[in-house]
Amino acid sequence: MVVYDPAAASQQRDAKRARRPSADAGAVVPYDVQPINAVPLKAIASRLPRLAPAPAVPEEPPCLRRHILPALGLRDDLPVHFIDRKRVTGTDLDAHQNRFRIPTDGVLGRLRPILTPEELDAASLLHDPAPRPRRRPEPDELENIAAGDDSEAEHQEQGQTARKKRQGRRHGGLPVRLVDLAAGASGELLLSRWESTGGTVVKGEGYMGFVRRCSFREDDAVEIWAFKQRAVRLFGAAVCDESHLHLLIVRRGGSQSQRSSSASTAHAKSEG
DNA sequence: CCACTAAGGATGCACAATTA
DNA sequence: TAATTGTGCATCCTTAGTGG
Structure with missing residues (x-):
């Protein structure tokens, strides 16, 4: 198992691209997507709120490339980005809330750089809204x-x-799919940042159905990974299509010892 | 079939609690 | 002390049920 380091991988891809511009399909910059550096990262970074130290990037889920990506019809060499880890709260699972909160640090520091300006705009992440004073x-x-x-x-x-x-x-949002080892992929949900609180959530009609099938429960520690297949065309022919942004939610460690068995069950289920 | 109503779902604001 | 996160709940929307 190799710890995936997006920065290092990016450097490697850049080096490869310089040598063989189109030899590594996985490293090809999609023809119709602006490069990541099209995002005014410097401008964004200068306005970022103070962020907690980035958590160490954990190992990729073992079955991610072998099973999950192929099952989703995606290339198994997609860049996969660790976004953040969090503890599942009651509101994440509350039928009345119907939303999954994504930690702000992960969204601003690790998810935002991998999205195009259009996607950022859709998710209300392109511009930092002026914080509205609470009064x-x-x-x-x-x-x-x-x-x-x-x-x-x-x-x-x-x-x-x-x-x-x-x-x-109504904020709308960027279409995303949540992925869980037990539940598989959700239907199309929306990633959006709220104007009022700056909180980022995944919401949508199919969320509760997904939650009912998923392997995580309240107070579980989970990691959030993101991946998205960009459209690639070679000589006018589609090599692979654009996919939704996928957010993989994986239970890791967890404080609830009694849940370790179900975690392994879910994992085994996805493996088998 | 249409109009009305009630119940539950979906959404996001407001604020308290927590954290750095 | 400011920023972030978690929670409660107001509001609107959708849909099923009911009666004419």
């Missing part, structure tokens, strides 16, 4: 919010601080 609205703002709402006006008359929540904006 209670001024009385005149309350009036505006409550305009046309008699009950709200009554509340104010009663000296209550109750107010209506603003209806959230």
Whole structure:
């Protein structure tokens, strides 16, 4: 097993490309995608919030290239990027929440550099929104919010601080697929960063169905890996098609010893 | 078939708790 | 102390059920 180092791999690919521009299909820059350095990384980096030290890149899941990528119809030599690790929370699995939160550090520091500007834009990750201060609205703002709402006006008359929540904006998102060793790939979900909190989530209709089938449970430690197959054409012929961005969620270690057996079961299931 | 209603799903804001 | 994360819940949307 080789620890995958995206930076080192990138350097190797660059070196290869310099020698043999099209010999290594896995290293070919897709014809219709701007190179990663098209993203104004310097500009982004200068505005990045202070990030925690990047976690050491763990080993790739053993069956990733042998089973998962082929099962998804993807090339087995795709670059796979470690995004981050986190502990699954109750809200990640809550049927009413219907979303999976991605740690901000991983999104900004490791996921964002691998996406094109178009993809970043779709996920609301292209620009860093100015942080909106958390504050209670001024009385005149309350009036505006409550305009046309008699009950709200009554509340104010009663000296209550109750107010209506603003209806959230629909953020849309970047189409992604979540992948789990037990559940396989989800349907098309959306990766999006919220304007209000800057939190990044994967959401969508099929999420809860995916969660019900997946191998992780609340309080499990999981790693998040990302991979995406870019379209490659050779002499006008499609060598491989563009795929969705895939986010692989793998349970690793975990604090719950009783879950280790189910983890191995899930792993064995995916292996077999 | 259409209109109405209720229940549950989907979404994202607000804020408390936690962390660095 | 500021930034980040986790949680509660308001709001809108969709769909199933019901009655005319």
